[in-house]
Amino acid sequence: MNDEKVARDRDKDAVQDEVESDPPPSVIRASMKGARRAAAPYVTATRIALARLARSRAARFAAMVLAAVFVVAVLADVLASELPVLCRWRGAVYVLPCVTHPQALAGLDCQAMRRDSTGGDWLVPPLVSYGPTEKSADPAEALLPPFHGGHPFGTDALGRDVFARVVHGARTALELGLGASAALAAIGLVLGALAGFAGGTVDAIVTRLVESLTAIPTLVLVIVVCAVVPHPTTATMLWTIALTRWTDLSRLVRAEVLRALGTDYVTAARALGASPARVLRRHVLPNAIGPAIVAVAFGVASVVLTEAAVDFLRVGPPSTMASWGEALGEARSHASAWWLVAFPGAALLATLVALNVVGEAARDALDPNLRGVELWQGATGMASRMTRTSAR
Amino acid sequence: MLGYALRRILWSIPTLAATSLVLFFVTTLVPDGPPPQGTGAGVGGADRARAVEVRRSSFSELPRFVNRSPQDVRSRARAAVARVAAGDPGAPSDVLARAHQGTDELQRLGGAALPYVLPSLEALPPDARGRVAVALAPVAERMGLAAREDVAQPEAAALFWTRFWDDRSLDYARTAVDRTLTRLLNHGSDLREQDLVALDTFALPEVIHAMATTTDGQALARLTRIARHATGRGPVLATDATAAELRRAVADWREWWFVHATEFVVLDGARRIVAVVSETRYGKWLRRASSGQLGLSAIDGEPIEEKLRSHAPITLLVCGLALLVSWASAIPLGALGAWWRGGTFDVVSSAVVFLLYATPTFAVAELLRRVAGAFDLGGARVALAVAALAVGSLAATSRWQRAAMLDVVGQDFVRTARAKGVPGWRVLVVHALRNAIMPTLSIAALHIPALLGGALVVEEVFALPGIGFETVRAVEAHDSAWLMAVILAAAATVILSLVATDILHGALDPRVREVFASRHGRRA
Numbered sequence: 029m030n031d032e033k034v035a036r037d038r039d040k041d042a043v044q045d046e047v048e049s050d051p052p053p054s055v056i057r058a059s060m061k062g063a064r065r066a067a068a069p070y071v072t073a074t075r076i077a078l079a080r081l082a083r084s085r086a087a088r089f090a091a092m093v094l095a096a097v098f099v100v101a102v103l104a105d106v107l108a109s110e111l112p113v114l115c116r117w118r119g120a121v122y123v124l125p126c127v128t129h130p131q132a133l134a135g136l137d138c139q140a141m142r143r144d145s146t147g148g149d150w151l152v153p154p155l156v157s158y159g160p161t162e163k164s165a166d167p168a169e170a171l172l173p174p175f176h177g178g179h180p181f182g183t184d185a186l187g188r189d190v191f192a193r194v195v196h197g198a199r200t201a202l203e204l205g206l207g208a209s210a211a212l213a214a215i216g217l218v219l220g221a222l223a224g225f226a227g228g229t230v231d232a233i234v235t236r237l238v239e240s241l242t243a244i245p246t247l248v249l250v251i252v253v254c255a256v257v258p259h260p261t262t263a264t265m266l267w268t269i270a271l272t273r274w275t276d277l278s279r280l281v282r283a284e285v286l287r288a289l290g291t292d293y294v295t296a297a298r299a300l301g302a303s304p305a306r307v308l309r310r311h312v313l314p315n316a317i318g319p320a321i322v323a324v325a326f327g328v329a330s331v332v333l334t335e336a337a338v339d340f341l342r343v344g345p346p347s348t349m350a351s352w353g354e355a356l357g358e359a360r361s362h363a364s365a366w367w368l369v370a371f372p373g374a375a376l377l378a379t380l381v382a383l384n385v386v387g388e389a390a391r392d393a394l395d396p397n398l399r400g401v402e403l404w405q406g407a408t409g410m411a412s413r414m415t416r417t418s419a420r
Numbered sequence: 421m422l423g424y425a426l427r428r429i430l431w432s433i434p435t436l437a438a439t440s441l442v443l444f445f446v447t448t449l450v451p452d453g454p455p456p457q458g459t460g461a462g463v464g465g466a467d468r469a470r471a472v473e474v475r476r477s478s479f480s481e482l483p484r485f486v487n488r489s490p491q492d493v494r495s496r497a498r499a500a501v502a503r504v505a506a507g508d509p510g511a512p513s514d515v516l517a518r519a520h521q522g523t524d525e526l527q528r529l530g531g532a533a534l535p536y537v538l539p540s541l542e543a544l545p546p547d548a549r550g551r552v553a554v555a556l557a558p559v560a561e562r563m564g565l566a567a568r569e570d571v572a573q574p575e576a577a578a579l580f581w582t583r584f585w586d587d588r589s590l591d592y593a594r595t596a597v598d599r600t601l602t603r604l605l606n607h608g609s610d611l612r613e614q615d616l617v618a619l620d621t622f623a624l625p626e627v628i629h630a631m632a633t634t635t636d637g638q639a640l641a642r643l644t645r646i647a648r649h650a651t652g653r654g655p656v657l658a659t660d661a662t663a664a665e666l667r668r669a670v671a672d673w674r675e676w677w678f679v680h681a682t683e684f685v686v687l688d689g690a691r692r693i694v695a696v697v698s699e700t701r702y703g704k705w706l707r708r709a710s711s712g713q714l715g716l717s718a719i720d721g722e723p724i725e726e727k728l729r730s731h732a733p734i735t736l737l738v739c740g741l742a743l744l745v746s747w748a749s750a751i752p753l754g755a756l757g758a759w760w761r762g763g764t765f766d767v768v769s770s771a772v773v774f775l776l777y778a779t780p781t782f783a784v785a786e787l788l789r790r791v792a793g794a795f796d797l798g799g800a801r802v803a804l805a806v807a808a809l810a811v812g813s814l815a816a817t818s819r820w821q822r823a824a825m826l827d828v829v830g831q832d833f834v835r836t837a838r839a840k841g842v843p844g845w846r847v848l849v850v851h852a853l854r855n856a857i858m859p860t861l862s863i864a865a866l867h868i869p870a871l872l873g874g875a876l877v878v879e880e881v882f883a884l885p886g887i888g889f890e891t892v893r894a895v896e897a898h899d900s901a902w903l904m905a906v907i908l909a910a911a912a913t914v915i916l917s918l919v920a921t922d923i924l925h926g927a928l929d930p931r932v933r934e935v936f937a938s939r940h941g942r943r944a
Contacts, residue, residue, distance in 0.1 A: 236435055240435055240441075242866075244443075245869040247873030251891065254895075256450045337780060337781070337877055340877075341876075343892055356786070360786065360881075380779070
């Protein structure tokens with residue numbers, strides 16, 4: 029028969045060897061699928077870790093909080109904006125003008141549109157029809173307590189809606205937190221893996237760099253860089269954090285790579301002739317992902333915290349968007365207006381605690397010492413099921 | 421043990437080098453010019469001169485790491501003479517413009533350039549010689565040796581300078597300057613001052629050096645007068661100046677000399693070779709960092725290092741107390757939590773510590789300030805700042821302590837001690853805690869970056885005039901010299917404390933020394 033194809037199939041999946049001759053390949057594949065489905069969930073480190081993560085009640089709750097913050101951040105424009113969600117104005121229908129900010133509606137807001145509406149104009153307002161940066165010239169609008177004049181969280185000293193600022197602050201915090209963490213995760217993974225895998229001079233250079241960057245306080249560095257760069261933006265802050273805070277992650281990844289390189293399965297893979305790239309990709313890096321996830325979870329927390337502190341001190345880049353830290357900083361001069369502290373403070377604290385809980389739970393879930401026990405317990409049960417399916 | 425300490429210190433050198441490169445990179449982010457004030461329309465000569473001065477004092481004209489042709493007074497003087505000599509009245513306008521620049525340059529270099537200009541004057545063609553001699557005329561006038569009309573004509577000027585060099589070339593020697601200056605400092609006569617004025621910028625190295633070593637107000641007044649006469653810049657002291665004025669004026673001159681020294685001294689032999697590395701931006705930065713001469717504050721003109729020194733005690737006090745307070749509370753918390761693992765105390769304290777761990781320092785500080793705001797805060801501000809700062813590192817420390825204690829509590833010797841009938845508290849304190857406390861204390865150095873960052877926040881919240889408080893002011897005033905000095909100081913503090921705690925830990929625990937030796941012996 030088709031020897032060449034069979035040989036190729038054999039290489040692809042060793043299990044196919046057993047049923048080599050008789051049924052056509054499609055049937056084999058179908059039966060393999062069935063076998064896999066029957067055996068699922070088969071034991072992988074990821075599955076165990078996820079199961080452990082899901083079993084922690086605190087982690088589940090924290091994940092829900094984070095999901096809520098994320099949703100709020102994504103939907104910030106629909107929750108609070110000066111423009112409506114959907115409207116008809118002067119004969120034209122606008123869909124989501126609060127997101128697109130069309131030219132024709134520039135300078136307008138919901139109040140003005142309601143007041144000046146002519147026949148046939150209508151609008152669907154967002155949850156709160158004030159934007160985060162919309163100031164009020166009317167001094168009676170400043171420092172309103174919650175639930176006055178259509179402001180569920182009140183207004184600040186400039187007459188800006190606190191709800192809108194909290195909602196848009198979530199976006200600022202998550203944008204910076206996730207952006208910086210993604211960048212620092214990439215740098216940390218690459219440099220850590222490189223240092224551990226290449227060793228020698230590369231390792232020495234990366235290690236020295238890690239040591240020297242660790243010696244510089246992040247907050248001080250961010251403040252100084254934002255102060256001396258000609259035109260600081262949020263991106264300046266993001267890159268300052270990303271380029272200096274990859275150190276923890278790279279140290280973890282390096283340690284994990286060094287550990288994995290000493291294991292029998294890597295020696296075996298090398299003996300089988302696997303290229304260094306393949307060893308790194310298939311056998312070494314998957315082990316380093318765990319610590320990386322934990323480091324990123326804590327990394328997001330520390331980035332959010334740094335951003336809040338910098339904005340609180342008002343020493344960061346001039347912000348165009350709302351930020352929790354900035355809101356808290358402004359509240360300093362209005363001690364009696366509790367709502368200026370309570371809402372942004374609660375949002376910030378909830379986010380930080382949730383991020384830390386998730387990071388903590390991920391660390392526990394990935395802890396090899398605990399995992400070893402679980403893996404053994406889980407594997408015995410799972411192994412008996414697998415023997416049963418293969419014996420079928 | 422001594423070997424371990426030495427080796428640990430040696431191993432911190434590469435780290436220091438890497439840190440210096442990172443910090444140097446941060447300094448290159450500072451823009452060259454001053455922050456633009458207003459738009460370009462009314463930029464006068466004074467503004468341009470200031471912009472040039474700012475560029476020069478940030479060394480942005482120098483190469484970054486290697487200077488293949490370091491400039492000194494000789495090369496500058498020769499280039500200027502060549503330009504002036506080429507400035508024939510019939511030459512194209514760009515050549516004339518450069519001749520004009522050369523004239524300015526010769527005037528600025530002054531007496532220091534004469535030993536390299538005058539001997540070669542004879543070799544120039546007559547009209548070029550005349551032009552150079554006239555270009556040098558303001559220098560002669562400054563020295564008080566000739567009136568303007570005596571040296572205004574090319575022939576007369578050339579004759580004047582030839583005679584001048586015949587008469588006075590012996591005065592243009594470092595030893596001669598040194599002798600004159602010593603006499604001036606010892607006897608303070610106007611005649612000696614005249615001698616130094618006649619040497620013009622040639623006497624500057626000794627004069628500036630003498631400023632740094634003299635504290636006598638009378639002498640400083642003379643020295644600053646001489647320096648100002650030669651350079652046309654800088655503060656002059658009255659004879660009855662206050663100590664603060666003296667300090668500031670001397671700092672100003674030393675800072676100016678730090679930037680401009682190579683324009684008035686000649687780089688010969690070994691100094692020329694060193695200049696290949698030292699006359700670079702990195703070399704200058706490194707010299708600033710290692711000599712502690714960190715420039716002048718843009719806010720009040722005070723030398724940065726003095727300002728750092730005067731503000732450091734508050735910051736160090738707050739950080740040190742916060743560290744002690746956090747240890748005093750975190751070690752019992754963590755140790756007892758591990759001792760009663762899973763009990764009510766453990767669960768509650770872990771939860772509280774976790775919450776504190778996630779809470780930003782600024783939120784804690786602000787909360788404390790508001791709660792205490794009803795009362796009149798005096799010295800209590802320091803206590804509150806310490807408390808706010810301690811909370812952050814308390815959380816991290818007690819988690820470490822708990823983990824370390826859990827390790828120890830599970831070990832055999834603890835069980836043995838219990839089996840022998842040792843009382844519970846004694847097992848806890850003597851057997852377990854004594855073994856579990858070292859890791860906690862040794863990671864203190866890792867908290868220091870966070871503590872320094874936190875100090876900045878609490879000082880601002882409680883208005884304590886420490887380094888952090890001043891840093892926020894410096895950000896508002898764009899005082900980049902201060903900002904650069906602050907990161908340098910922070911990084912230096914962290915590295916020094918890391919090395920110190922490592923050595924201390926090694927002294928107390930031989931296992932640390934072994935681990936260090938096995939980790940670094942491989943490569944050495």
